[in-house]
Amino acid sequence: xxxxxxxxxxxxxxxxxxxxxxxxxxxxxxxxxxxxxxxxxxxxxxxxxxxxxxxxxxxxxxxxxxxxxxxxxxxxxxxxxxxxxxxxxxxxxxxxxxxxxxxxxxxxxxxxxxxxxxxxxxxxxxxxxxxxxxxxxxxxxxxxxxxxxxxxxxxxxxxxxxxxxxxxxxxxxxxxxxxxxxxxxxxxxxxxxxxxxxxxxxxxxxxxxxxxxxxxxxxxxxxxxxxxxxxxxxxxxxxxxxxxxxxxxxxxxxxxxxxxxxxxxxxxxxxxxxxxxxxxxxxxxxxxxxxxxxxxxxxxxxxxxxxxxxxxxxxxxxxxxxxxxxxxxxxxxxxxxxxxxxxxxxxxxxxxxxxxxxxxxxxxxxxxxxxxxxxxxxxxxxxxxxxxxxxxxxxxxxxxxxxxxxxxxxxxxxxxxxxxxxxxxxxxxxxxxxxxxxxxxxxxxxxxxxxxxxxxxxxxxxxxxxxxxxxxxxxxxxxxxxxxxxxxxxxxxxxxxxxxxxxxxxxxxxxxxxxxxxxxxxxxxxxxxxxxxxxxxxxxxxxxxxxxxxxxxxxxxxxxxxxxxxxxxxxxxxxxxxxxxxxxxxxxxxxxxxx
Amino acid sequence: xxxxxxxxxxxxxxxxxxxxxxxxxxxxxxxxxxxxxxxxxxxxxxxxxxxxxxxxxxxxxxxxxxxxxxxxxxxxxxxxxxxxxxxxxxxxxxxxxxxxxxxxxxxxxxxxxxxxxxxxxxxxxxxx
Numbered sequence: 105x106x107x108x109x110x111x112x113x114x115x116x117x118x119x120x121x122x123x124x125x126x127x128x129x130x131x132x133x134x135x136x137x138x139x140x141x142x143x144x145x146x147x148x149x150x151x152x153x154x155x156x157x158x159x160x161x162x163x164x165x166x167x168x169x170x171x172x173x174x175x176x177x178x179x180x181x182x183x184x185x186x187x188x189x190x191x192x193x194x195x196x197x198x199x200x201x202x203x204x205x206x207x208x209x210x211x212x213x214x215x216x217x218x219x220x221x222x223x224x225x226x227x228x229x230x231x232x233x234x235x236x237x238x239x240x241x242x243x244x245x246x247x248x249x250x251x252x253x254x255x256x257x258x259x260x261x262x263x264x265x266x267x268x269x270x271x272x273x274x275x276x277x278x279x280x281x282x283x284x285x286x287x288x289x290x291x292x293x294x295x296x297x298x299x300x301x302x303x304x305x306x307x308x309x310x311x312x313x314x315x316x317x318x319x320x321x322x323x324x325x326x327x328x329x330x331x332x333x334x335x336x337x338x339x340x341x342x343x344x345x346x347x348x349x350x351x352x353x354x355x356x357x358x359x360x361x362x363x364x365x366x367x368x369x370x371x372x373x374x375x376x377x378x379x380x381x382x383x384x385x386x387x388x389x390x391x392x393x394x395x396x397x398x399x400x401x402x403x404x405x406x407x408x409x410x411x412x413x414x415x416x417x418x419x420x421x422x423x424x425x426x427x428x429x430x431x432x433x434x435x436x437x438x439x440x441x442x443x444x445x446x447x448x449x450x451x452x453x454x455x456x457x458x459x460x461x462x463x464x465x466x467x468x469x470x471x472x473x474x475x476x477x478x479x480x481x482x483x484x485x486x487x488x489x490x491x492x493x494x495x496x497x498x499x500x501x502x503x504x505x506x507x508x509x510x511x512x513x514x515x516x517x518x519x520x521x522x523x524x525x526x527x528x529x530x531x532x533x534x535x536x537x538x539x540x541x542x543x544x545x546x547x548x549x550x551x552x553x554x555x556x557x558x559x560x561x562x563x564x565x566x567x568x569x570x571x572x573x574x575x576x577x578x579x580x581x582x583x584x585x586x587x588x589x590x591x592x593x594x595x596x597x598x599x600x601x602x603x604x605x606x607x608x609x610x611x612x613x614x615x616x617x618x619x620x621x622x623x624x625x626x627x628x629x630x631x632x633x634x635x636x637x638x639x640x641x642x643x644x645x646x647x648x649x650x651x652x653x654x655x656x657x658x659x660x661x662x663x664x665x666x667x668x669x670x671x672x673x674x675x676x677x678x679x680x681x682x683x684x685x686x687x688x689x690x691x692x693x694x695x696x697x698x699x
Numbered sequence: 700x701x702x703x704x705x706x707x708x709x710x711x712x713x714x715x716x717x718x719x720x721x722x723x724x725x726x727x728x729x730x731x732x733x734x735x736x737x738x739x740x741x742x743x744x745x746x747x748x749x750x751x752x753x754x755x756x757x758x759x760x761x762x763x764x765x766x767x768x769x770x771x772x773x774x775x776x777x778x779x780x781x782x783x784x785x786x787x788x789x790x791x792x793x794x795x796x797x798x799x800x801x802x803x804x805x806x807x808x809x810x811x812x813x814x815x816x817x818x819x820x821x822x823x824x825x826x827x
Contacts, residue, residue: 107813109815114817144815146819147817149795151821152821212825214823214824215823216823217824217825219824219825220827222772225739225770225772226773226781226783227735228771229769233700236718237712237716238713238716240713242709243709250706276714305741308739309771310771313739313769343742344739344743358700359705360702360704361705367705367706367708367709368705433827465777466775466776467776468774469774469824481825562819568764617757630783644716
């Protein structure tokens with residue numbers, strides 16, 4: 105007979121609400137009733153529905169119980185397991201229909217994620233083309249080549265509402281149409297796999313998990329715009345992605361899915377890989393094209409857009425990896441299906457690399473319009489160590505920090521821009537109460553400073569001056585005038601820089617100035633860092649009442665700034681202290697004070 | 700590798716591979732246990748290759764009919780290495796934090812005795 109399984113959620117969120125005790129109660133109840141052979145209790149990872157935790161799922165009938173307290177264990181065992189009657193009061197109530205969800209087929213309500221671009225990642229063997237074909241692979245290109253004209257395909261992509269997933273959000277179908285209309289004997293399809301945002305790894309995951317989807321989509325794009333050559337620009341620091349991509353390309357060539365006369369339709373398409381050295385600016389399409397041509401990776405003024413004059417001066421369609429990964433599904437399922445997902449102006453799903461001070465760090469794909477709250481608290485399982493949420497950084501160095509008031513804003517391209525951030529490629533870094541927003545802005549600006557190509561003055565010089573101002577503020581020497589300058593200089597850089605890098609580099613500064621102005625003021629006026637992160641604005645001292653004289657801090661201090669004898673109160677010498685924080689993390693009696 | 704020269708060829712290949720994966724014919728592949736190890740860069744960095752090797756060797760040693768294969772990122776970065784196991788005629792189950800010790804527990808309890816072990820990761824997504 106099939107065993108009954110009681111799955112108790114062991115995610116951090118549920119654990120905080122006594123799910124461990126609940127599990128113990130289940131086990132005791134099962135032991136007492138002599139059911140050990142028929143029923144097994146299992147602790148699972150996070151279900152991703154943390155607001156209704158602790159969660160319990162019962163197999164094989166798939167019943168899902170929410171907000172189960174340790175005291176409910178006995179009732180569930182006697183009612184559900186023994187008498188086969190569902191415990192009504194613990195079932196989830198659908199907020200729309202106001203009905204209790206009792207049928208196992210309706211038990212998917214907690215699944216907030218929807219995978220389109222990641223559909224094959226973690227499902228197929230990326231090195232095996234047959235597995236991709238088994239999951240409808242290459243059926244989209246077959247459909248395009250045999251049933252649709254290029255105009256029809258472009259029309260489908262346009263109607264689907266797909267927008268570029270690389271950051272800008274330009275409508276993909278429109279880009280294809282413009283490139284199609286640019287007349288030339290030679291055109292190119294370029295896949296931008298130069299993923300450069302710190303903390304973002306969506307494109308790498310797709311290329312490592314499902315390389316054929318990108319290859320297929322590039323061929324579809326080639327068919328639409330009239331190109332027979334594709335180029336994938338990928339950073340050399342992604343060796344595994346390159347290896348799998350190469351193998352996938354070889355398999356596609358060997359089976360005849362790339363090359364001449366594809367599927368006997370007369371359509372020719374081939375793909376080459378071009379390596380980048382990992383410069384952030386090469387994610388900008390004109391810089392990317394120059395880099396591929398063997399020139400310096402520097403942007404040039406647009407127009408002319410690459411769709412008119414791109415690689416080798418020929419019309420070139422540049423799309424990002426995730427954008428391409430969506431294409432085969434759109435062709436197979438239709439524009440209406442795709443455009444039914446998401447918000448009014450942003451259709452489909454978006455992959456985010458969820459990182460930072462969050463419990464379930466991971467790669468997630470959610471429909472556009474999902475709120476930050478759902479992402480952070482349900483899918484992400486909440487903030488680490490039960491700390492308070494402070495902000496979420498989206499869009500990497502080009503994006504901004506969104507404060508608590510944006511938690512319920514549906515995420516799409518336009519809402520994020522309105523809130524002073526941007527979608528970017530999909531990095532999402534969660535910050536808690538211990539993160540200093542001025543330091544965060546400084547960190548991202550430091551990144552763009554390093555990565556600026558130096559071609560135009562506003563970006564090269566402006567960002568440097570901006571960084572110096574921030575440095576002044578974090579070292580306690582800032583003035584209120586600096587805050588005003590910070591803003592005006594940021595706006596000048598935004599308005600006058602040549603490319604997207606400079607135009608968006610002040611975003612972290614501007615968004616933190618808007619959303620966390622108080623923190624800047626505290627640094628300037630009170631010379632204090634509210635999050636106690638800026639070394640020049642904090643002091644470590646020992647709380648005499650709490651110090652036991654255990655000598656642990658004394659022994660760990662790397663610069664011998666702590667003195668004291670065993671069992672006597674210790675002291676920190678401020679002139680020697682380098683504020684590394686080691687004493688604070690080592691002390692077992694919470695006797696170190698940061699102020 | 701065989702050439703795919705037409706849409707019919709493509710459909711045929713799809714059916715063949717889909718058949719060999721799902722249908723009820725009682726070939727040895729049908730009754731095999733499938734084990735997929737998430738092996739993107741990040742999974743490998745957390746030890747997925749050791750886990751993969753362990754499964755290959757251990758299942759061979761115990762003469763268990765199983766197909767161990769690599770796959771891409773399963774997206775549970777917080778629980779790497781992750782492994783998906785499908786027992787014949789059952790739903791796939793994903794396990795997190797599968798180092799070799801956990802892999803051994805999975806072989807002994809889940810694969811041999813169909814007993815779940817702690818660390819099951821519930822599928823929290825829908826897909827196309």
